[in-house]
Amino acid sequence: MNMSGFQTALGGDALESSNFLSLFAVFMAVCTIMYLLVIGALLIGMWRGRTPGGELTVESGRHHESTPAFRTALIGWTALILVGLTALTIASFFTDRSNASVARDPGLTLKVTANQWWWDVEYTTHDASKMIRTANEIHLPVGVPAEITLQASDVIHSLWIPNLAGKQDLIPGRVTDMQLLPRKIGTYRGQCAEFCGIQHAHMALDVTVESKADFEKWVAAQQRVAFAPTTPLQLAGYHYVTTRECSACHAITGTPAGGTVGPDLTHFASRRSIGAGTLPMNTGNLYGWIADPQSQKPGNHMPTIGLEPADLHAIVAYLETLK
Amino acid sequence: MSSLYRNSFAAIALLALICGCDRDKQEPRGNPLGETIPIAASPDTIFPGGKTPPSLDPRAAAYEQNAYAIAQGQQLFTWMNCAGCHSHGGGGMGPALMDGKWRYGGRIDQIAASIANGRPNGMPSWRGKLTNQQIWQLAAYVRTLSGQVRKDAVGARGDTMSNSPPQTETVRKPVTQADSAQ
Secondary structure, eight states, X not given: OOOSSOSOTTOOXXXXXXXXXXXXXXXXXXXXXXXXXXXHHHHHHHHHOOOTTOTTOTTTTOTTOOOHHHXXXXXXXXXHHHHHHHHHHHHHHHHHHHHHXXXXXXXXXXXXXXXXXXXXXXXXXXXXXXXEEEESEEEEETTOOEEEEEEESSSOEEEEOTTTOOOEEEOBTXXXXXXXXXXXXXXXXXXXXXXXXXXXXXXXXXXXXXXXXXXXXXXXXXXXXXXXXXXXXXXXXXXXXXXXXXXXXXXXXXXXXXXXXSOOOTTGGGSSEXXXXXXXXXXXXHHHHXXXXXXXXXXXXXXXXXXXXXXXXXXXXXXXXXX | OOHHHHHHHHHHHHHHHHHHXXXXXXXXXXXXXXXXXXXXXXSOSOOGGGOOOOOOXXXXXXXXXXXXXXXXXXXXXXXXTTHHHHTTTTOSSSOOSSSSOOSSOOSHHHHHHXXXXXXXXXXXXOBTTBOHHHHHHHHHHHHHHTTOSOTTTSOSOOSSOOSSOOGGGOOOOOOOOGGGOO
């Protein structure tokens, strides 16, 4: 899957980021003009120098007086500042209104809960049987305004998907929100933008903006319960995962595994990464992660169990079926 | 400042730094890997014939005096819903953990054994659900609830409502003998 462009705050791939891009252009223009004027005045002053015995020096005692030309220049300068600041205020106001308009009629609501160091994602609907819980990935249909409710379970985190929108903090005990109107199909990278502990750097999420039809297909796939194991090896893995340490923290829909502490694993193998963007999803990395998560992402909250090789093979075989 | 004076000052500062770090030492993988629980630890604290209880497991100090282990235990206490029965130490369906009374022993090895083995009338066995290291960490946190752990290792703050003073200010008292509990 190709990542459409690198992670950039100048992408403008959603209404929010393109609004901010326009605002950035306005700020840039106004500030550049003012900056050039200030530097120009300074250069002229340096070039002209002080007239010896000039009229308006402090030494002459007439420094508080001014010439008509100087007066005009000062009034013009003040007017220019006033116009510039007003332009910035108006531009900011309309950017804010345009961004807020997305929240008026969201076509999709989801809840993102930040944990040390992964993202818990829930698609909320009125029909509980249609709810989806996944982790470290967000799928959004293009052109549909989405309302994202943000919460944190331990410390302050910040959700930042540079191509789509600005940062928004997630604060324990509070509910914040973010609105998104994605406009371009693609895969974007989001990350935590508030230092949240030892593995802050390994706390990324994939944002997939796709067509409405693809999104519906993804939703339908996510709503399915987990595939049942078919081979004896997968069955052994299923038994380990659902009865031992794994299920104390992880949930797999359709099985007895119902922990809520760690990421939902129902469709684990369909994700692009392991450990919130730490490793690409493949068999080798899966072995490494399950065998010793503390060597892959030291300090994360998944313990190294010290699995027997037979159990490790079985668990990996089972987890790979969770498409 | 003479070089001898300066060197010894640096040595003392380095020593203080090394010793001071122990409290916050993080051992995320368990040391040695494949930690074990003294599941056969006797829950008794008095023995016939005036015999003294066996000496404390040397691993106890590594968990009990380590801020990281206690903090991990605190998180596990919430995650594994210990509060569902024990409340946040005050007890409910399960016995209180913040008093000085222990049915199955209040030493860290005895608490670890209780968590690993489970106990009659409702306490489930956590062996195979938590790693042994996590059970030690949980036991270390349970010890802090009754104020038995060094003040400089416990967390000053909890995330839950509490009617007791912060653990850093809890008065340290010796543990009551198990059999005087009920």
